Amino acid sequence: xxxxxxxxxxxxxFRDRLPKESAAKSRILNVVSKVFLSYGFMPIETPHLEYAExxxxxxxxxxxxxMYRFKDHGNRDVALRFDLTVPLARFIVQHRHELxxxxxxxxxxxxxxxxxxxKGRYREFTQCDFDFIGSSSLSCDAEILQxxxxxxxxxxxxxxxxxxxxxxxxxGIFEHFGLQDNIDSGLRIIDKLDKxxxxxxxxxxxxxxxxxxxxxxxxxxxxxxxxxxxxxxxxKEIAYLKNYNESLKRGxxxxxxxxxxxHDLEFDISVCRVNFSIARGLGYxxxxxxxxxxxxxxxxxxxxxxxxxxxxxxxFSKEQLSGxxxxxxxxxxxxxxxxxxLLEQRGTMARALIIPLHQDYLPFAHKVxxxxxxxxxxxxxxxxxxxxKKSLNYANTKGHEFSLIIGEEEFKTKTITVKxxxxxxxxxxxxxxxxxxxxxxx
Amino acid sequence: xxxxxxxxxxxxxFRDRLPKESAAKSRILNVVSKVFLSYGFMPIETPHLEYAExxxxxxxxxxxxxMYRFKDHGNRDVALRFDLTVPLARFIVQHRHELxxxxxxxxxxxxxxxxxxxKGRYREFTQCDFDFIGSSSLSCDAEILQxxxxxxxxxxxxxxxxxxxxxxxxxGIFEHFGLQDNIDSGLRIIDKLDKxxxxxxxxxxxxxxxxxxxxxxxxxxxxxxxxxxxxxxxxKEIAYLKNYNESLKRGxxxxxxxxxxxHDLEFDISVCRVNFSIARGLGYxxxxxxxxxxxxxxxxxxxxxxxxxxxxxxxFSKEQLSGxxxxxxxxxxxxxxxxxxLLEQRGTMARALIIPLHQDYLPFAHKVxxxxxxxxxxxxxxxxxxxxKKSLNYANTKGHEFSLIIGEEEFKTKTITVKxxxxxxxxxxxxxxxxxxxxxxx
Numbered sequence: 001x002x003x004x005x006x007x008x009x010x011x012x013x014f015r016d017r018l019p020k021e022s023a024a025k026s027r028i029l030n031v032v033s034k035v036f037l038s039y040g041f042m043p044i045e046t047p048h049l050e051y052a053e054x055x056x057x058x059x060x061x062x063x064x065x066x067m068y069r070f071k072d073h074g075n076r077d078v079a080l081r082f083d084l085t086v087p088l089a090r091f092i093v094q095h096r097h098e099l100x101x102x103x104x105x106x107x108x109x110x111x112x113x114x115x116x117x118x119k120g121r122y123r124e125f126t127q128c129d130f131d132f133i134g135s136s137s138l139s140c141d142a143e144i145l146q147x148x149x150x151x152x153x154x155x156x157x158x159x160x161x162x163x164x165x166x167x168x169x170x171x172g173i174f175e176h177f178g179l180q181d182n183i184d185s186g187l188r189i190i191d192k193l194d195k196x197x198x199x200x201x202x203x204x205x206x207x208x209x210x211x212x213x214x215x216x217x218x219x220x221x222x223x224x225x226x227x228x229x230x231x232x233x234x235x236k237e238i239a240y241l242k243n244y245n246e247s248l249k250r251g252x253x254x255x256x257x258x259x260x261x262x263h264d265l266e267f268d269i270s271v272c273r274v275n276f277s278i279a280r281g282l283g284y285x286x287x288x289x290x291x292x293x294x295x296x297x298x299x300x301x302x303x304x305x306x307x308x309x310x311x312x313x314x315x316f317s318k319e320q321l322s323g324x325x326x327x328x329x330x331x332x333x334x335x336x337x338x339x340x341x342l343l344e345q346r347g348t349m350a351r352a353l354i355i356p357l358h359q360d361y362l363p364f365a366h367k368v369x370x371x372x373x374x375x376x377x378x379x380x381x382x383x384x385x386x387x388x389k390k391s392l393n394y395a396n397t398k399g400h401e402f403s404l405i406i407g408e409e410e411f412k413t414k415t416i417t418v419k420x421x422x423x424x425x426x427x428x429x430x431x432x433x434x435x436x437x438x439x440x441x442x
Numbered sequence: 443x444x445x446x447x448x449x450x451x452x453x454x455x456f457r458d459r460l461p462k463e464s465a466a467k468s469r470i471l472n473v474v475s476k477v478f479l480s481y482g483f484m485p486i487e488t489p490h491l492e493y494a495e496x497x498x499x500x501x502x503x504x505x506x507x508x509m510y511r512f513k514d515h516g517n518r519d520v521a522l523r524f525d526l527t528v529p530l531a532r533f534i535v536q537h538r539h540e541l542x543x544x545x546x547x548x549x550x551x552x553x554x555x556x557x558x559x560x561k562g563r564y565r566e567f568t569q570c571d572f573d574f575i576g577s578s579s580l581s582c583d584a585e586i587l588q589x590x591x592x593x594x595x596x597x598x599x600x601x602x603x604x605x606x607x608x609x610x611x612x613x614g615i616f617e618h619f620g621l622q623d624n625i626d627s628g629l630r631i632i633d634k635l636d637k638x639x640x641x642x643x644x645x646x647x648x649x650x651x652x653x654x655x656x657x658x659x660x661x662x663x664x665x666x667x668x669x670x671x672x673x674x675x676x677x678k679e680i681a682y683l684k685n686y687n688e689s690l691k692r693g694x695x696x697x698x699x700x701x702x703x704x705h706d707l708e709f710d711i712s713v714c715r716v717n718f719s720i721a722r723g724l725g726y727x728x729x730x731x732x733x734x735x736x737x738x739x740x741x742x743x744x745x746x747x748x749x750x751x752x753x754x755x756x757x758f759s760k761e762q763l764s765g766x767x768x769x770x771x772x773x774x775x776x777x778x779x780x781x782x783x784l785l786e787q788r789g790t791m792a793r794a795l796i797i798p799l800h801q802d803y804l805p806f807a808h809k810v811x812x813x814x815x816x817x818x819x820x821x822x823x824x825x826x827x828x829x830x831k832k833s834l835n836y837a838n839t840k841g842h843e844f845s846l847i848i849g850e851e852e853f854k855t856k857t858i859t860v861k862x863x864x865x866x867x868x869x870x871x872x873x874x875x876x877x878x879x880x881x882x883x884x
Binding site: 353 | 789807
C-alpha cells in the first residue's frame with residue numbers, strides 16, 4: 001500500500017462547518033421549517049444530480065458556464081443542480097398527477113456553482129426555498145410575505161424591511177420611454193444599483209441602451225422612488241404613474257391590492273416598503289418581487305428574496321402554472337444573526353459533563369447520564385480516566401454548564417459532586433435528585 | 443428560444459421524495475438528531491464534492507469504480523463523496539487544532555455511488571452517522587450502543603436485536619486454522635452469510651481459501667455460534683475459545699467487558715446478542731462490530747451498523763486516532779417503520795384548512811389562520827375562490843382534520859363554520875374561541 005500522506009484539504013470555494021456553526025445552522029433550519037409547516041408548506045427532496053438538459057434550458061448563460069457538468073458511468077450528460085427552482089419545475093411536471101394543486105412546498109438543500117472563488121462566496125451553498133404553485137391569487141403573494149415575516153421574527157429578528165416592487169411596474173417604466181425591447185438589459189443594470197451606485201447605473205443605462213443622458217436621468221428618478229410613509233398615502237402620491245400605460249397601472253394596482261390584504265389581516269405593514277429599484281435579476285419573475293434587508297446590517301444584502309413567476313414549468317410542459325415563492329439566504333442570515341448577537345454558538349448542546357475518576361465508576365456514570373436524559377437534560381459522560389484537570393478543561397472548552405464528578409466517596413455512597421462551570425461553585429456528595437433540581441433551576 | 447420540451451425525469455437510480463415521504467424522513471431525522479445531541483454529539487457538515495485523491499485512498503476497489511469522478515472548471519480531479527466516513531477523516535486532520543478530543547460528531551447527508559441500478563438501491567442515498575473519535579475506552583463502545591437503543595426506541599421501535607461481534611474474534615478464528623493471510627477474503631465471504639446461506643459460504647471458503655471441506659465446516663460451526671441466553675452464561679459456554687489464541691482471547695474479553703458496563707448501567711441488555719458471523723465487510727473495522735435488525739422484519743437487513751476502527755485518519759496523518767461509531771440506514775429504517783405502521787404519512791402537517799368563499803373575506807381568513815398558528819395550531823388558507831366542493835376535496839385529499847368555512851354570514855358576524863373532516867360533523871357560526879377549543883380538544 002502506498003504510504004504517502006494525502007493532503008487533508010477541502011476544494012477551493014468549498015468548506016466544512018464545524019460543530020458550533022453546524023449546530024447553529026440546524027437550529028435556524030428547524031425554526032424556519034416549523035414556520036413553513038405551520039402555514040401548510042410541506043418539504044420535498046430532489047436529487048443533487050440531474051440530466052444536464054433538465055438544468056441548462058432554464059439557467060442563464062452565466063449559470064450554465066458555472067455548472068458542474070460531466071459524463072456519468074453510463075455516458076449520460078449530467079450536472080449538479082445550481083438552484084432548487086429548476087428541479088422544482090421538473091418535479092412538478094414529472095409528478096403532476098400525484099400532486100394536489102395549489103401545491104405548497106419547501107426545500108432545503110445544497111446547490112453548486114463554479115463561480116470565481118471570492119471572499120464570502122462559496123461554490124457549494126445551502127438554499128432554503130418555499131413556493132406556492134398553481135394559484136395566481138394575491139392571497140398567495142400575501143402569505144409568502146407572512147411566512148417571511150414569521151420566519152425572521154421566529155429567529156428573534158425585529159428590525160428588517162421587506163422591499164416590494166412589481167415586474168409590470170418596471171416593464172411599464174421602460175415602455176414609457178419606448179424601451180420595451182431593452183427591458184432585460186435594463187433590469188440587469190438596475191439590479192446592480194446597490195453594488196455600483198446610481199451614477200454608474202445612469203451611465204450604464206445610457207451606454208447599453210443607447211439613450212440620452214436626460215432619458216437615463218428620468219428613468220433613474222423614477223426607479224429611485226421609495227415608499228417612506230403609509231402605503232395608502234404613497235399610492236396616492238404616485239397615482240399619476242398609472243396613467244403612463246397599462247403595465248404600470250396593472251403593476252401598481254396589484255401591489256396595492258396585496259398591501260390591502262396584508263393591512264386588513266393586521267399584518268405589521270410597517271416592515272413593507274415599495275421600492276421601484278428592486279429588479280431581481282432572474283429572468284423568470286413576472287409579478288410582485290421582493291427583497292428583505294436587516295435594518296442594522298444593510299451591507300450584507302438581502303436575506304430573503306423572491307417573487308411571482310408565471311412560466312415555471314415552460315421547459316417541460318405546455319401547462320402554464322403560476323407560482324410565487326421566496327428563498328432564505330441561510331449563509332447571509334447566519335452572518336447577520338451572529339453580528340446582531342442573536343445566534344448562540346455552543347460547542348456542545350450537553351448541559352452536564354459526567355466525570356468518573358475510575359474505570360469501575362463508568363457504569364454508574366452512564367446511569368447518571370441516562371437519568372439526566374430521561375429528565376430532558378442533555379448529558380455527556382467523559383469516557384477516559386484521566387487527571388480531573390483534563391476533563392474539567394474539556395467541559396470548559398466545550399461549554400458544559402455543570403461537571404458532575406464521581407470519585408471514590410461518591411461512588412460508594414451513590415452521590416455526586418457538582419461543579420457549576422460558570423460560577424465555580426461546588427457542592428459535594430449530593431443525591432442525584434438534588435443534582436436534577438440544581439440543573440433544572442439554572 | 444428553442445421550444446421543444448425537455449422530458450421531465452430523474453436520472454436512473456435517482457429519485458424525488460414527495461411531501462408525505464419527505465416530511466416523514468424529516469421527522470425521523472429530527473428525532474434521532476435530538477438523541478445524538480442529548481448524548482453530547484454535535485453535527486458537522488462537509489462538502490458533497492472533494493478532491494478525488496481524498497476519497498480514493500480509503501475506498502475499496504469496488505467503491506472507487508462506482509465513484510462519480512470528473513474534472514472541474516479548474517481541471518481539478520474531483521469526486522462526489524461515497525460515504526461520510528472518509529470526509530470525516532479528512533475533516534479531523536484538517537481541523538485537528540480546532541477540535542477538542544474526544545470528538546463526538548454526527549453527520550446527516552447524501553452520498554453517491556454509481557452502482558448498477560436495482561430495485562430498492564439508489565445511486566444517491568442518505569447516511570446518518572455518529573462517531574466518537576480519539577478515545578479507545580470501552581465506555582465509548584457502550585455509549586454508541588446506548589445511542590442506537592435510544593434512537594430506535596425514540597422512533598417507537600421495540601422489538602429489535604443488536605448483534606455483536608469483535609474483529610479480533612474473527613481474526614482469531616482464522617488464525618486458529620492457520621489462515622491469518624486470508625482474513626480479508628474470509629471476512630468478505632462470511633459477510634455474505636445472510637444473502638447466500640451457510641452452504642454457499644462453506645463452498646466459497648473452501649474454494650477461495652483453498653481449504654478442505656472439513657476445515658470449512660469447522661470454521662462455519664464456529665462462526666454460526668449465536669448467543670441465546672444471558673451473556674454471562676454464554677461467555678462461560680464459549681470460554682474454551684479463549685485458549686485458542688491471543689486474538690480470540692482479547693476479542694472475547696473486550697466484548698464481555700463492554701457487556702458488563704451495559705449490564706451495570708441497567709441497559710436493556712436483552713437486545714444485545716453476540717453473533718460470530720457479523721463481519722461488516724468494510725476493511726477499516728478493528729474492534730467491536732455490530733448490526734441491528736428488526737425482529738419482525740429481519741428480511742430488510744441491518745438498520746444500524748458500525749464498530750470500532752483504529753486507523754481512520756491514516757491516509758492523511760501519522761497520528762493514530764481510534765474511533766467507534768455507527769450509521770443509521772435511514773431508507774431501510776423508513777421502510778421498516780412504514781411496514782410496522784409506526785410511520786404516519788401525512789399529506790399536510792396543517793390541521794385546519796380555512797376556506798373563504800369570497801375575495802373580500804381573504805384578510806379575515808388569513809387573520810383566523812394567524813390566530814390559530816399563535817395557538818400552536820398549524821393552519822392553511824385556501825387561496826382561490828372556488829366552489830366549496832373543490833376546496834373541501836383539497837382538505838380531504840391532503841388530510842386536514844378541520845375545514846373552517848367563511849361565507850357571507852360568517853364574515854358579517856366574524857364567526858366560523860367548522861367541519862370535522864373525519865366525522866363530517868359541522869358546527870355553524872361559532873366564535874374563533876370556540877373553534878380553538880374544538881381543535882385543541884381533538
